[in-house]
Amino acid sequence: MNNHVHGGDVYHYRDCLDFSANCNPLGTPESVKAAARDSLERIYEYPQVGYQPLKEAIGKYEQVDPDWIICGNGAAEVIFSVCRAGKPKKALVTGPSFAEYEQALQGVGCEVDHFWLEEEEDFRVKRDFLKALRPELDIVFLCNPNNPTGVLMDQCLLMEILKRCRELDIFLVVDECFLDFVEEPALYTLKNVLGDYRNLFIIKAFTKRYAMPGLRLGYGLCANTRLLEKMTEENQPWNISTPAQAAGMAALLENSYVEAGRQLVFKEKAYLRERLTRLGLKVYPSMANYLFFKGPEDLFQACLQKKVLIRDCSNYPGLSKGYYRIAVKKHVQNEILVKALEEIWQKRL
Secondary structure, three states: OOOOOOOOOOOOOOOOEEOOOOOOOOOOOHHHHHHHHHHHHHOOOOOOOOOHHHHHHHHHHHOOOHHHEEEEOOHHHHHHHHHHHHOOOEEEEEEOOOHHHHHHHHHOOOEEEEEEOOHHHOOOOOHHHHHHOOOOOOEEEEEOOOOOOOOOOOHHHHHHHHHHHHHOOOEEEEEOOOHHHOOOHHHOOOHHHHHHOOOEEEEEEHHHHHOOHHHOOEEEEOOOHHHHHHHHHHOOOOOOOHHHHHHHHHHOOOHHHHHHHHHHHHHHHHHHHHHHHHOOOEEOOOOOOEEEEEOOOOHHHHHHHOOEEOEEOOOOOOOOOOEEEEEOOOHHHHHHHHHHHHHHHHHHO
């Protein structure tokens, strides 16, 4: 995947309805905006180094020891800092998956192997992944549910992978940034076994759950406090701004908002899946707040002509032209997307 090519590029594609970035469809909570605004009264001061109140609030929300938490300027910074601190020499990543894993690994001179997910299996991680775990590996990255496919891993298999990694002294990083939007996230998170596996690191973010990507706030969960200390040493001391800390504290209180966004996603994803399938598109079994599908190779440009921005996934390793991802949004917005697709199809009949 090309560096720094992502969804949400509304700066190049202006005046388009953006389906390329996958955030909570309800938008940023007003309390989060207010907290960020109010914090501007303190921007003449440096941010709090160590952001202890924020860590304690995250710990309460996640039911995890605050000492097992590290925050970053978005989940991306957490990914980069765990690589800088661990300095792995050999890594394994799945393909297709999020670009920053490989980019961060290459940035520390790590050799990266790919485990290619098969379209015939709906891009699922299957049991043969266990055979790819070898003693020479230092680190493995998994995304659950995966980006861009939205496919959720079997929990029993994920635990087998974690146990096998511990046996082989492999550090396992699991990205759970989209897990908030699956129907029963508690059944799939690994945070409950953090204390038993010091080789486990979980990545999470405020970005998707609270629709606040512009403020850049992510965090990692890990019981290996020595690693967290090394990561802190690798980061610059004021990596979490005062507005980001204030917004994060306010966001963590928005439980009703999060649940309302989840319920909206469940309903609207079913609607979008049915309408895309009716058009003859191949829609994969995404469990996240977006759909991954296959269509005509020129669909991205055709949608742009309708002032609709979708995510062209052809720059993900393992994918080619014709693979796309769309966010689940509010019904009136989803209707605009469906109408645009139907008009495109009518012209081709």
